[in-house]
Structures are given as structure tokens and as C-alpha cells.
Amino acid sequence: DIFRDPVRDTWYLYRGVWRDFLVFPVVVLCLADRAAAKKALALTVIASSLVSVYAIVLSWQTGEPAMGPFSSKNGLAGFLVLILPFAAARVILEKRLQSRLLYGCAAFVMLRALWLTASRGGFAAFLVSLAPFCLLVPVKRLVAAGIGVLVVLLIVVGMRGNN
Numbered sequence: 001d002i003f004r005d006p007v008r009d010t011w012y013l014y015r016g017v018w019r020d021f022l023v024f025p026v027v028v029l030c031l032a033d034r035a036a037a038k039k040a041l042a043l044t045v046i047a048s049s050l051v052s053v054y055a056i057v058l059s060w061q062t063g064e065p066a067m068g069p070f071s072s073k074n075g076l077a078g079f080l081v082l083i084l085p086f087a088a089a090r091v092i093l094e095k096r097l098q099s100r101l102l103y104g105c106a107a108f109v110m111l112r113a114l115w116l117t118a119s120r121g122g123f124a125a126f127l128v129s130l131a132p133f134c135l136l137v138p139v140k141r142l143v144a145a146g147i148g149v150l151v152v153l154l155i156v157v158g159m160r161g162n163n
Helices: 006-021 023-030 034-062 073-093 097-117 120-136 139-160
Strands: none
Touching: 034 073, 034 097, 073 097, 073 120, 073 139, 097 120
């Protein structure tokens, strides 16, 4: 019923998909150098962290899955899946410890909001989005991150008990 002719099909595709992603190439074209790109990424991570904090607080107040300003839990999960890999990459690739800690806190808050969405597809998409990232990270840092994740998981499982 929707697919009638190429002009309408293109319009529906633009309205449903391309319009949302059109901003990314425009932003990339406007960035002059690497420093500007790092600043834009930092601002995006900060804004996403604030959205995540808002979603977490609303989830705690209502007892519902985290949605934040989005209309559904999958909307928030889709938003976080786009930004969370960048924050995780900055945790591992940053040189200064202070920057690493800030990006790590932001990634943790966003991951907590993603977890509270209870979106299986969002969590699976986040894990898949880390696959190419794992190929670019130095092996020593990847092993250190894996050990850190394992320690955190052991602590969380240990504190949970037999409930």
C-alpha cells in the first residue's frame, strides 16, 4: 500500500530513515580538524550522559523501564547505542587519566540507563557495535578492559546474593 512509485518510496525512505542520519555527514563536513571533532564528541557524550541520568531518575521514580525524553524504551536504547561506543573508545584511547575517568563515568551512566531500558535488542546492538572497536584497540588495553569488566561482574553477582 505504501510502495507505489519511486518518488513516493524515496520520500517515505527519507522521512523514515535518511532525515535522522542526515545530520552526521553535515557535522563531519563542518569539523575543521581533529581537535574540533574531539570537542564535538565530548559535548555529545556529556549531553547523552545527562539524558541518561534523567532516564535513570524517571525509571527509579516510576518503576517502569527507562525511557527518558523518548516515547519508548527502545527509542532511548537506540539513542544510547549510537553514543556509548564512542564513550567506551575514549575510555581506552585517552592519554590523560582524568579524561579517562570522566569518559568512564559517562559510559557507566549510559550503560546503566541502557540496562534499565530492558531492551534486549538495544543491549545486543551495543555489544555488536563494540566488535569493530575491539579490532582497533591495542591488545594490552583490551585485556585490561576485559579484566576490569570481569571484576565488576563478579562484584555485582557477589553482592546480589541468592535472590
